[in-house]
Amino acid sequence: MIYEGQNLTVSLLDNGFAELVFDAKGSVNKFDRQTISDLDEATQAIAANSDVKGVVVRSAKPAFIVGADITEFTDMFAQPEEEILAWVAKTSKVFDRFEDLPVPTVAAVNGFALGGGCEMALACDLRVVDTTASIGLPEVKLGLMPGFGGTVRLPRLIGSDNALEWMTTGKDRKGQQALNEGAVDAVVAPEKLAEAALSMVTDAAAGKIDWQARRASKKAPLKLNSNEAMMSFSTAQAFVAAKAGKHYPAPHMMVETVKNASSLDRDGALALENQGFVKLAKTDAAKAQIGIFMADQLVKGKGKKLAKSASKAVKMNAVLGAGIMGGGIAYQSAVKGLPVVMKDINQPALDLGLSEAAKILNKGMQLGKVTPEKMAKTLNAITPSLEYSAIKDVDLVIEAVVENPKVKSIVLKETEQNVDDDTILCSNTSTISINQLAESLEKPERFCGMHFFNPVHRMPLVEIIRGEKTSDDTIAAVVATTLQMGKTPIVVNDCPGFLVNRVLFPYFAGFSKLVLDGADFVAVDKVMEKQFGWPMGPAYLLDVVGMDTADHAASVMAEGIPERMAKVENDPVTLLFKEERLGQKNAKGFYNFSKDKRGKPKKDAAPEAYELIKPHQAEASEFSSEEIIARLMIPMANEAIRCLEEGIVASAAEADMALIYGLGFPPFRGGIFRYIETMGLANFVELADKYAHLGPIYQITDGVRQMAAEGKSYFA
Numbered sequence: 001m002i003y004e005g006q007n008l009t010v011s012l013l014d015n016g017f018a019e020l021v022f023d024a025k026g027s028v029n030k031f032d033r034q035t036i037s038d039l040d041e042a043t044q045a046i047a048a049n050s051d052v053k054g055v056v057v058r059s060a061k062p063a064f065i066v067g068a069d070i071t072e073f074t075d076m077f078a079q080p081e082e083e084i085l086a087w088v089a090k091t092s093k094v095f096d097r098f099e100d101l102p103v104p105t106v107a108a109v110n111g112f113a114l115g116g117g118c119e120m121a122l123a124c125d126l127r128v129v130d131t132t133a134s135i136g137l138p139e140v141k142l143g144l145m146p147g148f149g150g151t152v153r154l155p156r157l158i159g160s161d162n163a164l165e166w167m168t169t170g171k172d173r174k175g176q177q178a179l180n181e182g183a184v185d186a187v188v189a190p191e192k193l194a195e196a197a198l199s200m201v202t203d204a205a206a207g208k209i210d211w212q213a214r215r216a217s218k219k220a221p222l223k224l225n226s227n228e229a230m231m232s233f234s235t236a237q238a239f240v241a242a243k244a245g246k247h248y249p250a251p252h253m254m255v256e257t258v259k260n261a262s263s264l265d266r267d268g269a270l271a272l273e274n275q276g277f278v279k280l281a282k283t284d285a286a287k288a289q290i291g292i293f294m295a296d297q298l299v300k301g302k303g304k305k306l307a308k309s310a311s312k313a314v315k316m317n318a319v320l321g322a323g324i325m326g327g328g329i330a331y332q333s334a335v336k337g338l339p340v341v342m343k344d345i346n347q348p349a350l351d352l353g354l355s356e357a358a359k360i361l362n363k364g365m366q367l368g369k370v371t372p373e374k375m376a377k378t379l380n381a382i383t384p385s386l387e388y389s390a391i392k393d394v395d396l397v398i399e400a401v402v403e404n405p406k407v408k409s410i411v412l413k414e415t416e417q418n419v420d421d422d423t424i425l426c427s428n429t430s431t432i433s434i435n436q437l438a439e440s441l442e443k444p445e446r447f448c449g450m451h452f453f454n455p456v457h458r459m460p461l462v463e464i465i466r467g468e469k470t471s472d473d474t475i476a477a478v479v480a481t482t483l484q485m486g487k488t489p490i491v492v493n494d495c496p497g498f499l500v501n502r503v504l505f506p507y508f509a510g511f512s513k514l515v516l517d518g519a520d521f522v523a524v525d526k527v528m529e530k531q532f533g534w535p536m537g538p539a540y541l542l543d544v545v546g547m548d549t550a551d552h553a554a555s556v557m558a559e560g561i562p563e564r565m566a567k568v569e570n571d572p573v574t575l576l577f578k579e580e581r582l583g584q585k586n587a588k589g590f591y592n593f594s595k596d597k598r599g600k601p602k603k604d605a606a607p608e609a610y611e612l613i614k615p616h617q618a619e620a621s622e623f624s625s626e627e628i629i630a631r632l633m634i635p636m637a638n639e640a641i642r643c644l645e646e647g648i649v650a651s652a653a654e655a656d657m658a659l660i661y662g663l664g665f666p667p668f669r670g671g672i673f674r675y676i677e678t679m680g681l682a683n684f685v686e687l688a689d690k691y692a693h694l695g696p697i698y699q700i701t702d703g704v705r706q707m708a709a710e711g712k713s714y715f716a
């Protein structure tokens with residue numbers, strides 16, 4: 001043994017080659033401070049040993065190295081810029097020293113080699129990967145860029161166009177694709193990896209592969225003349241502007257860095273990478289996206305733990321109601337291998353539910369993502385029925401009939417009488433209290449909310465609502481089923497609208513009041529989409545939700561929380577609903593929906609909607625972007641704070657994930673609590689106070705006022 005660190009070792013084999021093996025204690029291989037220090041010491045030990053003829057770098061785990069240790073980022077990035085710069089410069093020098101070893105080096109890559117793992121492989125002279133390998137630089141997903149030489153070595157290896165595509169999208173490559181692009185030198189079967197790497201390093205040491213030339217080109221400026229460089233970087237800039245837009249600084253910084261470093265050698269280029277990395281580490285977007293990563297880990301961890309505690313596995317589902325939601329839920333269950341009975345009260349509804357599922361599968365086939373066998377298997381796993389007898393043996397029933405408490409109570413009661421004692425009942429209600437629905441049941445402990453989002457096959461979130469009488473075992477089984485169905489469960493406590501709709505309706509109310517105060521709904525949509533970053537502005541979103549659904553849900557919310565959510569007088573939503581302007585479903589709402597000459601769907605602001613609103617509207621006036629954002633986002637933030645204070649949701653991190661996964665909250669803002677934190681709690685309080693006269697949805701809780709005064713954080 002030449003070197004033995006905590007997370008890696010180096011041994012000298014009989015043939016004179018050294019093997020550097022990553023084998024982290026008790027975790028996957030990742031670059032935390034300890035491993036970087038180990039790598040530095042290991043490199044020095046190899047350099048000091050004149051018997052070493054070459055080095056193979058490999059992993060003793062199912063993955064090569066999954067990346068940097070992201071849990072270390074939050075503390076590290078809170079430090080001043082100079083300290084982060086010192087850290088990243090020092091760390092990237094460790095990789096340089098490894099690259100500069102006087103002997104050839106070969107990476108033998110299995111499983112994931114992502115971020116720092118990919119950069120380790122790039123620091124080697126040659127790379128052989130097995131067929132399980134995925135290699136890539138996903139830092140952009142955290143609002144960052146590679147910091148251990150990735151922006152320098154990858155463009156010099158595969159060209160700046162390809163490298164920028166890798167880095168700005170963050171997508172990883174399987175072995176064969178990486179080979180085609182020149183990022184690796186061979187792809188072999190997993191059992192041949194060790195042998196192939198050894199044979200490659202032997203050939204290199206024997207001079208059969210010119211490893212010195214390969215190394216030299218990685219350390220030299222990019223091979224581009226000025227015309228090529230101009231073409232390449234202006235194309236990349238345009239690609240990034242179109243794909244990422246202005247809210248995500250990381251991809252822009254990558255293009256700038258690679259461009260400015262193109263005429264520099266390794267040391268000069270790395271200095272630019274170091275600086276770019278630090279700038280990004282200090283952005284709000286990086287903070288938000290790293291926050292999302294951590295919150296996602298928390299949500300996934302909680303889900304897995306709960307699922308493990310379930311006493312019974314769900315093997316068959318039923319869904320009641322074959323409408324938009326029922327059809328979507330049946331599809332999702334079937335496609336993930338959970339057979340499902342789909343029950344409705346009329347045959348045309350069942351036919352429609354099945355044809356919806358077939359439509360999604362057909363689209364998948366057109367894209368080459370679904371095989372004919374998969375389509376047949378999925379459709380066969382859905383059993384349509386008009387009879388209760390069809391659901392008597394199922395383990396879990398999801399009620400998705402019309403949003404009417406009386407109808408739902410009757411349906412749930414009938415269902416309970418037609419299934420086994422231990423069958424779990426869930427409701428997909430969007431707004432009605434689970435405790436209220438539980439009143440019609442004999443076994444309320446076997447009942448909870450299971451709230452999917454529309455369209456079910458696309459939206460990752462399922463809000464699981466625990467009623468007062470719901471048992472822990474019921475929650476565990478529903479969480480397990482949600483995971484089986486490929487969705488992300490977040491458990492919340494009961495209240496009207498639960499978490500997601502409870503915070504969405506005050507936002508809609510803020511919009512309605514702003515429009516009545518004279519704002520143009522198109523201008524509001526533009527600000528909320530372009531400036532704030534929502535995928536749809538509120539008027540467009542209401543058109544998608546449907547004015548009937550939105551108006552009805554607003555009534556349920558008003559009944560449940562009258563002190564804040566009383567219906568807005570002359571609410572534009574109600575005005576449109578009364579005139580049957582239902583939104584996208586009948587092609588007329590705030591917008592008129594039609595097709596352009598080429599048959600592409602388009603939407604235009606509806607003159608009819610303006611006419612309907614005008615008699616109830618104050619004189620038209622211009623509102624600044626800041627005011628529009630404040631008047632919509634403060635009500636949402638206030639309600640989220642109340643949900644946290646009342647224990648409806650367990651943590652700010654889970655609330656943030658629920659809004660990102662359920663509503664498409666802009667990821668670069670990291671969720672509603674991260675948004676408040678980025679603004680600063682004291683600033684948020686000051687801003688909300690400025691609008692407090694507009695009504696209770698703008699008035700903050702004592703809790704947040706106190707937290708702001710004490711300088712506390714929701715993420716402490």
Ligand code: NAD
Nearest residue numbers: 321322323324325326344345349400401402403429430454
């Ligand atoms: P929908 O009107 O499209 O479908 C309701 C279906 O229920 C219809 O096919 C109807 O025939 C059927 N039905 C009525 N009474 C029945 C009974 N007694 N037994 C069996 N089937 C019966 O409604 P939807 O949009 O799918 O909404 C269903 C539920 O999901 C509602 O509670 C709604 O609040 C909730 N939800 C809807 C959305 C959404 O965006 N549409 C999102 C989340 C949750």
